[in-house]
Amino acid sequence: xxxxxxxxxxxxxxxxxxxxxxxxxxxxxxxxxxxxxxxxxxxxxxxxxxxxxxxxxxxxxxxxxxxxxxxxxxxxxxxxxxxxxxxxxxxxxxxxxxxxxxxxxxxxxxxxxxxxxxxxxxxxxxxxxxxxxxxxxxxxxxxxxxxxxxxxxxxxxxxxxxxxxxxxxxxxxxxxxxxxxxxxxxxxxxxxxxxxxxxxxxxxxxxxxxxxxxxxxxxxxxxxxxxxxxxxxxxxxxxxxxxxxxxxxxxxxxxxxxxxxxxxxxxxxxxxxxxxxxxxxxxxxxxxxxxxxxxxxxxxxxxxxxxxxxxxxxxxxxxxxxxxxxxxxxxxxxxxxxxxxxxxxxxxxxxxxxxxxxxxxxxxxxxxxxxxxxxxxxxxxxxxxxxxxxxxxxxxxxxxxxxxxxxxxxxxxxxxxxxxxxxxxxxxxxxxxxxxxxxxxxxxxxxxxxxxxxxxxxxxxxxxxxxxxxxxxxxxxxxxxx
Amino acid sequence: xxxxxxxxxxxxxxxxxxxxxxxxxxxxxxxxxxxxxxxxxxxxxxxxxxxxxxxxxxxxxxxxxxxxxxxxxxxxxxxxxxxxxxxxxxxxxxxxxxxxxxxxxxxxxxxxxxxxxxxxxxxxxxxxxxxxxxxxxxxxxxxxxxxxxxxxxxxxxxxxxxxxxxxxxxxxxxxxxxxxxxxxxxxxxxxxxxxxxxxxxxxxxxxxxxxxxxxxxxxxxxxxxxxxxxxxxxxxxxxxxxxxxxxxxxxxxxxxxxxxxxxxxxxxxxxxxxxxxxxxxxxxxxxxxxxxxxxxxxxxxxxxxxxxxxxxxxxxxxxxxxxxxxxxxxxxxxxxxxxxxxxxxxxxxxxxxxxxxxxxxxxxxxxxxxxxxxxxxxxxxxxxxxxxxxxxxxxxxxxxxxxxxxxxxxxxxxxxxxxxxxxxxxxxxxxxxxxxxxxxxxxxxxxxxxxxxxxxxxxxxxxxxxxxxxxxxxxxxxxxxx
Numbered sequence: 001x002x003x004x005x006x007x008x009x010x011x012x013x014x015x016x017x018x019x020x021x022x023x024x025x026x027x028x029x030x031x032x033x034x035x036x037x038x039x040x041x042x043x044x045x046x047x048x049x050x051x052x053x054x055x056x057x058x059x060x061x062x063x064x065x066x067x068x069x070x071x072x073x074x075x076x077x078x079x080x081x082x083x084x085x086x087x088x089x090x091x092x093x094x095x096x097x098x099x100x101x102x103x104x105x106x107x108x109x110x111x112x113x114x115x116x117x118x119x120x121x122x123x124x125x126x127x128x129x130x131x132x133x134x135x136x137x138x139x140x141x142x143x144x145x146x147x148x149x150x151x152x153x154x155x156x157x158x159x160x161x162x163x164x165x166x167x168x169x170x171x172x173x174x175x176x177x178x179x180x181x182x183x184x185x186x187x188x189x190x191x192x193x194x195x196x197x198x199x200x201x202x203x204x205x206x207x208x209x210x211x212x213x214x215x216x217x218x219x220x221x222x223x224x225x226x227x228x229x230x231x232x233x234x235x236x237x238x239x240x241x242x243x244x245x246x247x248x249x250x251x252x253x254x255x256x257x258x259x260x261x262x263x264x265x266x267x268x269x270x271x272x273x274x275x276x277x278x279x280x281x282x283x284x285x286x287x288x289x290x291x292x293x294x295x296x297x298x299x300x301x302x303x304x305x306x307x308x309x310x311x312x313x314x315x316x317x318x319x320x321x322x323x324x325x326x327x328x329x330x331x332x333x334x335x336x337x338x339x340x341x342x343x344x345x346x347x348x349x350x351x352x353x354x355x356x357x358x359x360x361x362x363x364x365x366x367x368x369x370x371x372x373x374x375x376x377x378x379x380x381x382x383x384x385x386x387x388x389x390x391x392x393x394x395x396x397x398x399x400x401x402x403x404x405x406x407x408x409x410x411x412x413x414x415x416x417x418x419x420x421x422x423x424x425x426x427x428x429x430x431x432x433x434x435x436x437x438x439x440x441x442x443x444x445x446x447x448x449x450x451x452x453x454x455x456x457x458x459x460x461x462x463x464x465x466x467x468x469x470x471x472x473x474x475x476x477x478x479x480x481x482x
Numbered sequence: 483x484x485x486x487x488x489x490x491x492x493x494x495x496x497x498x499x500x501x502x503x504x505x506x507x508x509x510x511x512x513x514x515x516x517x518x519x520x521x522x523x524x525x526x527x528x529x530x531x532x533x534x535x536x537x538x539x540x541x542x543x544x545x546x547x548x549x550x551x552x553x554x555x556x557x558x559x560x561x562x563x564x565x566x567x568x569x570x571x572x573x574x575x576x577x578x579x580x581x582x583x584x585x586x587x588x589x590x591x592x593x594x595x596x597x598x599x600x601x602x603x604x605x606x607x608x609x610x611x612x613x614x615x616x617x618x619x620x621x622x623x624x625x626x627x628x629x630x631x632x633x634x635x636x637x638x639x640x641x642x643x644x645x646x647x648x649x650x651x652x653x654x655x656x657x658x659x660x661x662x663x664x665x666x667x668x669x670x671x672x673x674x675x676x677x678x679x680x681x682x683x684x685x686x687x688x689x690x691x692x693x694x695x696x697x698x699x700x701x702x703x704x705x706x707x708x709x710x711x712x713x714x715x716x717x718x719x720x721x722x723x724x725x726x727x728x729x730x731x732x733x734x735x736x737x738x739x740x741x742x743x744x745x746x747x748x749x750x751x752x753x754x755x756x757x758x759x760x761x762x763x764x765x766x767x768x769x770x771x772x773x774x775x776x777x778x779x780x781x782x783x784x785x786x787x788x789x790x791x792x793x794x795x796x797x798x799x800x801x802x803x804x805x806x807x808x809x810x811x812x813x814x815x816x817x818x819x820x821x822x823x824x825x826x827x828x829x830x831x832x833x834x835x836x837x838x839x840x841x842x843x844x845x846x847x848x849x850x851x852x853x854x855x856x857x858x859x860x861x862x863x864x865x866x867x868x869x870x871x872x873x874x875x876x877x878x879x880x881x882x883x884x885x886x887x888x889x890x891x892x893x894x895x896x897x898x899x900x901x902x903x904x905x906x907x908x909x910x911x912x913x914x915x916x917x918x919x920x921x922x923x924x925x926x927x928x929x930x931x932x933x934x935x936x937x938x939x940x941x942x943x944x945x946x947x948x949x950x951x952x953x954x955x956x957x958x959x960x961x962x963x964x
Contacts, residue, residue, distance in 0.1 A: 005573065015573075015576075019580075023490040051612045058574075087587075089586040101790050102576055105556065106558050111518075118526040126533035150836045151835075152835045171684065180657070200683065246812075246814060300836075308586060308838070309837070310838065331920050332920040333566075353672075356792065363543075376486055437813075
């Protein structure tokens with residue numbers, strides 16, 4: 001009887017073709033323009049306006065993937081992708097994710113798949129160990145880790161847990177009634193402002209503390225602002241310190257900020273979304289000095305640790321503060337294991353109830369590479385960034401804007417802002433490489449973020465040659481016009 | 483040189499083995515106990531306490547998957563899984579998800595992969611068409627759809643957007659200062675209460691409206707409560723109506739509730755997380771009568787539409803209300819396409835910034851099955867549930883608690899609560915089937931939720947025989963003891 005499903009045999013056949021399709025993709029990835037060249041609306045217009053009434057052959061779907069979708073892809077996995085921040089994946093991660101999709105478990109509570117919970121707990125304890133994190137972040141102590149989807153969600157989770165601790169869990173009941181105030185730096189990721197808004201605190205009650213010439217938060221300014229706010233009857237409750245800001249990988253002084261937080265009874269959240277991966281190498285661990293003063297900490301294996309989106313690791317020092325904030329137990333989820341308190345139910349650790357088997361891909365990555373393999377690639381990326389920086393320094397026309405601490409180089413052509421934007425757009429439009437910009441001290445800065453899985457020395461070198469040649473060409477044109 | 487990566491050739495080999503592994507899993511899935519039989523801590527204890535220093539062979543990872551992880555899986559994809567609600571997947575979905583993992587794009591804004599945005603927009607317009615949703619939910623009108631991870635996140639998104647509309651976008655600035663009040667029924671999913679807490683409204687300001695004998699919200703009680711709250715100087719701002727509650731698939735009267743919301747200027751969110759899939763069939767569309775009065779609506783293809791977690795479809799009537807609430811535009815994300823306003827940037831439609839290529843698996847599912855294939859399976863599931871209900875009615879020892887409207891049967895043994903819990907636990911411990919309970923009017927009710935991809939008539943029949951035989955056996959034992 002026709003039942004519309006693929007049979008297991010058809011799945012074997014189509015699945016293996018897709019495995020080959022992905023391998024082919026990586027073998028040919030340098031042939032695609034890194035930045036998609038389509039115009040707004042072009043992809044949508046290529047797709048039928050009406051949904052299919054009847055099912056279509058699998059070959060047709062794959063054909064349309066090639067013919068209609070691929071031109072609209074910006075190739076984050078290209079070795080010539082240097083935009084924003086890395087979002088690198090790896091073959092082991094893809095395969096771990098495939099197993100997760102295949103099993104299709106819903107791990108909202110321990111009982112609905114004990115392995116989904118316990119593997120996550122174990123793997124996050126492993127990472128805490130691998131990265132020399134404080135004992136209190138481990139499940140064997142007072143804290144523990146949970147995989148969130150993104151650092152934005154971790155920020156929201158931290159803000160809400162901090163709000164509840166500060167108001168003795170009253171805000172959850174009465175709404176936000178106290179005059180809470182939070183602190184970030186002017187360089188902190190925008191997701192913190194978004195979290196403060198979502199949590200009902202209000203952006204007026206978020207202070208953006210000044211930064212120093214390295215774009216790191218100035219602790220004395222934080223201290224001053226907290227005093228002023230207290231004088232005005234406000235209740236300081238939350239500070240976010242960043243290890244590696246998005247714009248320039250600036251490093252906030254976690255220890256000094258943490259000591260202020262201790263004294264002022266503020267929740268300290270540390271956002272190490274991208275740079276956190278570097279903590280796998282001992283030589284970068286000074287960047288997290290003081291992290292034992294943090295109440296929560298997050299970093300994204302889905303940025304620089306070869307693991308597919310979504311995978312943000314969120315550790316807390318005291319898991320009860322999280323559970324007291326987010327727990328809700330309706331009758332239909334009651335079960336023996338939860339009642340004994342012997343297990344973690346991760347739905348009480350975050351916004352969502354439903355959750356897939358989130359840790360499998362991370363487990364595959366860590367076991368495949370081992371600490372040693374991860375360190376190897378982190379060091380390679382940092383080395384390539386440092387090399388790039390040295391070429392910039394050696395050139396007459398370009399300059400370094402911030403000394404690169406790890407894998408991001410902030411530089412600019414010595415010409416004006418317009419020229420830098422024009423240079424970036426011209427390079428990006430060639431499709432041969434892709435990088436992005438930011439503004440620091442109100443000036444356009446070009447960002448070369450090095451961290452894709454398959455980026456090698458030759459890619460970085462060729463991209464530098466391309467940037468230099470493009471700049472020379474544009475300068476010549478400009479002079480010809482004048 | 484050793485670079486620790488899998489080569490494309492190794493990926494082909496290991497990937498194809500995993501495809502076979504998944505096919506084998508589905509061919510043998512009935513041999514596993516549906517509910518995992520492990521004890522708390524058992525899986526964790528089987529895994530090394532220390533992370534691997536050196537990478538391990540892929541074969542070892544797969545070996546440990548079989549030997550250490552599989553016993554801790556509760557098999558949501560088993561045809562004998564009738565717990566909670568379905569979380570069904572399908573081979574096309576698994577393959578669509580695999581392509582998404584392989585491409586590894588980060589679709590936070592249009593420019594970072596135009597296809598990730600535009601395919602999502604198109605597919606959600608398709609679904610609106612397929613399900614006869616109001617025009618305003620389409621991107622071609624004032625609204626549009628976005629894929630959220632879960633219905634919990636949709637609820638939070640709706641509550642926050644409603645909060646902002648009600649306070650003229652002041653709460654985002656000042657924090658929650660007005661005395662807002664929200665309304666759900668006593669049967670509404672707990673995620674709404676969680677959302678109200680997270681958004682800084684406070685659970686004291688959430689009213690749980692009484693339900694009728696079918697567990698549907700009583701609109702006259704809603705009206706009365708709103709009047710009373712207004713008299714007390716509160717500002718009613720949000721109502722959630724449910725199409726298919728979690729406990730019993732109760733259907734709130736959306737039209738009557740919607741008319742009250744219109745008159746009282748409240749945001750109406752409709753939560754159709756599980757039952758929403760039924761709207762693919764014309765004969766169930768009366769259940770959504772009045773949905774054109776809604777401001778937002780969500781349903782989960784990851785529950786009953788053969789699509790892997792995470793996949794929650796969230797439609798709004800007015801996308802500007804969403805964007806005005808959630809938009810933040812830092813310099814490093816500025817780009818030409820966004821500035822022209824010609825594109826959607828989905829990071830402004832939800833909590834997260836980063837997002838994978840979320841629509842691919844849904845596109846694979848819709849194209850593979852077509853509207854016709856989806857309807858076929860929805861109707862099969864409903865028919866099986868109705869058959870199960872008829873067997874319950876025919877038996878002397880069991881009774882139907884709520885007349886099943888679609889695919890959930892709420893029933894109980896005519897004995898007491900303890901007996902029903904004992905019966906359920908005994909059946910679940912056999913590993914042959916898995917179902918769960920709830921409470922309605924303070925009595926234990928057993929729930930038979932039918933919606934797994936591979937559930938056939940024979941599975942449902944055998945499970946009913948097992949439940950009956952187990953009940954007889956337990957009764958006999960009880961009598962023997964007395």
